[in-house]
Amino acid sequence: MWDNISLLLGGPQGSGLESSAQVLSKAFARLGYGIFADREYFSNIKGRHSYIHMNVSSRRHPISLSYPVQILCAMDAETVFTHFQDVEENGVIVYDVSTLSTRSSTIPSIEPKLRERLKAYFSELGLSDTIQSLIRYLRSVKKIRFVGLDYPKILSEISQKFTLNPGQASRYLSSIIVGSVVGLTGLKLDAVGYALASRFAGRQQLIEHNLFIIEYVSETVREGFRILYELEPSKIGLEKMLVASGNDIVAMAKIVGGLRFQSYYPITPAADESFTLETFERLEVEGESLGSLIVTQTEDEIAAIASAIGASLSGVRSATSTSGPGFSLMVEALGYAGQIEAPVVITYYQRGAPSTGQPTRGGQSDLLFTLYASHGEFPRVVLSSGDHLEAFYDTILALNLSEKYNVPVIHLLDKFLANSIATTPLPEIRKVVIDRGKTVFEKPDFKRFDLSRPISLRAFLGSNTIQWAAGDEHDEFGHIDEDPLNRREMYEKRMKKIEIMDSEIPSENRCMFFGQDGVKLVMVGWGSVKGAALDAIEAMKAYGVRCGYLHLKMFSPFPTEYVKSILSKFRPENLVAVEHNYLAQASKLVTQNTGILVEKSIVKYTGRPIYVNELVRALNRVLEGERRVVLEYGA
Amino acid sequence: MWDNISLLLGGPQGSGLESSAQVLSKAFARLGYGIFADREYFSNIKGRHSYIHMNVSSRRHPISLSYPVQILCAMDAETVFTHFQDVEENGVIVYDVSTLSTRSSTIPSIEPKLRERLKAYFSELGLSDTIQSLIRYLRSVKKIRFVGLDYPKILSEISQKFTLNPGQASRYLSSIIVGSVVGLTGLKLDAVGYALASRFAGRQQLIEHNLFIIEYVSETVREGFRILYELEPSKIGLEKMLVASGNDIVAMAKIVGGLRFQSYYPITPAADESFTLETFERLEVEGESLGSLIVTQTEDEIAAIASAIGASLSGVRSATSTSGPGFSLMVEALGYAGQIEAPVVITYYQRGAPSTGQPTRGGQSDLLFTLYASHGEFPRVVLSSGDHLEAFYDTILALNLSEKYNVPVIHLLDKFLANSIATTPLPEIRKVVIDRGKTVFEKPDFKRFDLSRPISLRAFLGSNTIQWAAGDEHDEFGHIDEDPLNRREMYEKRMKKIEIMDSEIPSENRCMFFGQDGVKLVMVGWGSVKGAALDAIEAMKAYGVRCGYLHLKMFSPFPTEYVKSILSKFRPENLVAVEHNYLAQASKLVTQNTGILVEKSIVKYTGRPIYVNELVRALNRVLEGERRVVLEYGA
């Protein structure tokens, strides 16, 4: 019995893989298992290769991914060619026997570089470039086990049984994948039925057909191949779990946090969050309304942030959600929010950059940008989250801080988190606090930028006040003022908020250190590096090395004192930045703020997540003296 | 005889002050004197207070400004009220006797804060708030000398003599100011005539009228008041001088540097540069054309930078010119240029920020922004200039670097430089080099992003090549490519250019240290801090203290080794950042790159330049142990 299984499910974009992953996640969750699943796909709507990399655990909610996997389920030949090296010895590959004679050199969707590598690989081994020849080789040399199914035949049987046309039948291709996972893991059909019912609520026929194929395929697999990766019963012990993507959990948090206005311009990987929010716009629970949520698609990102700031001036909690190219356009208005001390939250999902970069891939290369974006100086909060639950609480924190300090808040997430599905315990709503800062509703001669208090009172437009605001330097009323001494006072008032926030925001919201006594090597990272780093700490124990991890969460105000107190205990050569960017940006900020150099780095910028296996290998290389290790695993 | 005189000329915006300054500058230059003149004005077209602060020297080209001044010439009562404290004991104030009964409390254009300060000042001294009462006080207590002229009377005399209507006559108000300077300094009328002829070339009547008033007023002053600030004959010894604003000298440099395309959207204080360029669009010298210069006003700044990048792809040297708010909008396209390795120059005039800030005031608060602007990582050059001549050569350097390394170059200047007029020797054109980088004009299967060479060859669109470009990650041809290993290679190829530039660009282009042996305190600064810092070094000798100045010019690639080699010789507490921003941004970059802390800072962010007098005082306070001194002198 296994306590952890990892799976790869691959196939062309647009063929139902995403919903397979959702169904499998919910099915496993139904049985109490923890899930973590990453989705990798091209910037393409249909036809290019995509895959799900999923970790299922009976002991915990998995927080990272690693290679090799036990099971690869391939919807097409491209998947086999792309991933055969990702499967462990003795692992299983499920494939379509009708593709046996397919050649890697003739699949048009395979990118030229991979095609070249495959060619080189095959020619080195003296193989022909067919699936058949590859299988033969893997079976004999790598001891991989193969489950060959005739997908077209299965689909045609379905068509006949339910009298579907071929187009309709092909939509069930992904269920063959689900069915084979069910067959190979012994996942209970009840659980799958539950998952289908939840995923396709109300579409009874669809559920039925799917369930039929899944059962049919799983039987075929079980009986025909007799391979079983049986998971031990779950020991996690939760009655309920949340199963959600990062995008979705942020949407839920915004609703809990009292969001009333979200503006956005579509962009990957942020747009799904707004879509989810829109489905909840009525804020209704059992027919009763808790308010209204305006979700508005604007003509561009400038309009998105400007209208969010406008809404905030009217007195609602407001946010916009975007990714790099969109944020680049928001920069001018960000500075305006800073200057007029307007609360606003920007949920920022990083993706492969620069420029259009890798729109559907991950990265963490926008940190320094967010810290200094927009001309001039003004206080801002830059807050990042390392996993789904952090993202939940941080989203609400972001809303609170923006209103409490009258500052723009940039909540930094990334594509890895946005698009990965994870099980988590339900967030503890009863621990959530809403802090709207100090407001005033009635005041003659209201001074919006009152210099007599460190954080000025805010009034809603439409309350019993009159207020002005200007991006120009202004007086206490908000009128333009060019007087040099007023300039100094206003400037200092704004900038002092950085110190105030630094003194008031608890350091545990800003930074966490994981590590016991005797730590030899400290990883310094942030965002979705967290999961891999924590699992690497465990894995490094096998090498007899105690590692630690400093998880940076808030970069502005930077937790200088706390970071200093931790890192100054170590020698610079025992500090290693682990980041999804080239420059090791967070470590630059550590140096800038504390003077402490982080001398080593492990970085990855292929657009794929950091896997525990490669991180562990890299840590060992660092221990052997390497200063910089660049990771590149993953298709 | 004086070797240096400083003057303040003040009056309402739109009343000809700017051209007075030009005339005076050229007149002094005609006699071989060096000039440095700063212009301060509101974001307003007509009516608010503006002034010129001018330094005239017989020994050198002045590089800084200082208070108090010897002479204040006031076009109106507001000028007297605003600047009376700026005049040294025994200094002179020229004013309009018809304003004697004007009260500070009734001048609507005086900003409320200043009005309050004046009120407090007068009431403390028990004065009434009229010009008359102020003059009486200053004459008796501060020993100020007054030159009272009846401006309306002078103008009406002019009207009569030349039969002008009152509207026309009022245009000569500023000549009263020029005339009084001529009277007080004994400036030769010939020189003034030369200057007028140059300023108003072809407008004979205007020249005549002006000259008449100037002569008339100067006679009146000389004879009526017998005050003479006579300058010793110039010892500078140049036959020719350039007299230009920063905007204009950059425009000249762009033309010399071979610019063929400039796109811009109007913004203060950048727009004048484009205006000047447009006047030279035919590139004609004595009827012969050296080419053509397209200067195009676009619909916004996004269009400005995008079309500049487009023009660069077609193979011309191209640039755009802007200020903070405009640059904030250019950020997305900046990243695109970085990603597709397109040369482009952005001439960036900083102004008071954040947001609309102080549109017509100065500042240096955009440094960190320019370094990290745009999502993701890509190489860029960030280069700043400290004075007019630096700006000239740096402009050409910027064009060269952009084409040599296929990178966007941000040339950082500021409002102080843009709007100040300085005399300089003529630039040495024969020392200028044009480097267009490596190009190719004919190549089948051209690989624009060839991985086999560190800097790929560039081809012009329209040459005998076909090329692609994409902001997405791409292959060597420029086609979209999501392969992880190609991603790594392309990413590294781009980023390696930072190292290549670092190794190839001489450090003297990037950083300069001014200071001899025995330096006790080192100022670290950049941009237009230079002049004040260098003059402060001289001034500090009077206190027996040797100071040094590290002038940072290039921030990317940062001259890490050179800066380390200089600064590591000093203790952190003897390093003092001198900057026009709150955070002391350049010093943060010093720390980030070298780990060296710059513990002290002298900063100013009122929007007015740093004056030598206040800098010297601040340095003394730092020597006494203060860690941070905030400057605020200047109206």
Place this chain on the structure above:
Amino acid sequence: MVRSPNDYRTDVWVDWCPGCGNYGILAALYKAFAELQLDPTNTVIVSGIGCSGKTPHFVKVNGIHTLHGRAIVFATGIKLANPTLTVLVHGGDGDLLGIGLGHFIALGRKNLDIKVMLHDNRVYGLTKGQASPTLSKGLKTKSLAQPNILSSLNPIALALVSGYTFVARGYSMLSEHLKNLIVAAIKHKGSAFIDILQPCVTYNDIHTPEYYRKRVYFLEEEGWSPKVEEGNEIDKMFNAIRKSFEVERIPIGIFYQNTFKQTLEESYGQRIPSYLKTLPPWQKILKDDGSPIFDDTLFEKMFNEYIVKVEKS
């Protein structure tokens, strides 16, 4: 208390050039506000950057002076979050038709109840007189280095094609007439646009009061009927477009008004019934103890679809 035009004045010094057309606009605004007795606390002027952008500081109602070209989009958020506010946008021709052009047109698509006042002086005033998008090709106003090389836009036609439901032109020197237009625009429900001819005495030596005096005439006097009646929407629009291309004589008045189109607020209100019932700013989001209105139970109910009940084994 009855408010007079003067009651809408602030004591900020108006620093426009003497003779500037903006004074007429400001006067009309004061008068319009007084005529409508607008509640200053419930009225918001949103402006861009330019001479025109300074307007809010001179008016004693809420004033949000935003970024160049972006007034409309800030106003959009303000209005959507609180649809009972009276929201006016003041912008220059560079502001609204240059850098902000995309937003100007997008507002037509929305028919959000915002009133856009274009201070149309055909130059970039505050940056010293460059050509604006309403300056015709070939003209060389005072401070241009070369004659304008770009063709001009027709703001009225653009507004009509974009979907504005109230489109008018006024002239700053005819302040009473302009006041009437402003009143009508504010009373109209939906996106309203007034192209206000505004002499810039400092930089525009072509479109002077003299220039306009000779050309301006009143649509009303020609018996123009701008109002859409059931069915003739398209015809009315075409006629108005056509009219807007007259240049030798310049018509002022209301070109077009359509009261049949749903506003964006109404559309949202239809979709989300509680939106217009309790305005978003006054909706409760937390309890008195600082906890959210959500508790664990409500959370589970609302997000049921994301919650998996683990099967007891």
Place this chain on the structure above:
Amino acid sequence: MVRSPNDYRTDVWVDWCPGCGNYGILAALYKAFAELQLDPTNTVIVSGIGCSGKTPHFVKVNGIHTLHGRAIVFATGIKLANPTLTVLVHGGDGDLLGIGLGHFIALGRKNLDIKVMLHDNRVYGLTKGQASPTLSKGLKTKSLAQPNILSSLNPIALALVSGYTFVARGYSMLSEHLKNLIVAAIKHKGSAFIDILQPCVTYNDIHTPEYYRKRVYFLEEEGWSPKVEEGNEIDKMFNAIRKSFEVERIPIGIFYQNTFKQTLEESYGQRIPSYLKTLPPWQKILKDDGSPIFDDTLFEKMFNEYIVKVEKS
């Protein structure tokens, strides 16, 4: 060498969805280029971001795939720096009429010789099917959470009002007809616009080939004459605007063509004679030794007004 349509193909895999209307556009493009025998080295396709934005990678002429909404402004610089290039812009409806709307209209003011091809599928394809600015209010295509809440824009009318001198509509499934439009647009001198109806089979289940088959008809067959003759410019434009508001039946073909307006290149050429004589990229800016074409003497002559000759005392 005579080039066939196939010669304009690259070997990049075309990764649009099977059945996508973009295939028809691509085919028409290949054919048009072959018909005109365009020199690939002298032709540039500039695109934005979207499914449409991928076009240049599939065509063997220069291809600059730029930013979302910005293709037109990159193209502007490309063309102004080298006015002999044939420059086409390909963009989506989100790209050109959403985020890029301001540039789209500004190009009309310029009448720069660039051809703009709108891949009009009424959705944001590459971001998974959100409503685009050409989707009508109230429609709910496949992947919308709610029916579209904004009104649509009329791209033809907008182009006309903005000053485009060639305005047409094509349909991607009528590739031969579309080819002819592209050829005509390229031959036209000035800013040209083709609104190409393009079914998005994945996300737009309303504007399907079926939908268009029923509605599309040819302007030419109605005897429509789009060409402006001396004096009737305004009439032609109004008629075209009016025509563009037909929705039940959808006209395709050339709506309007005006050959009397100067292009921006020509205007610059008039002002700066050397501009069109030696194209800017081929102008000499340095001598063989790397020094600039300027020397101290030329510098002094050119910038004489900034130079003061010191009076010998």
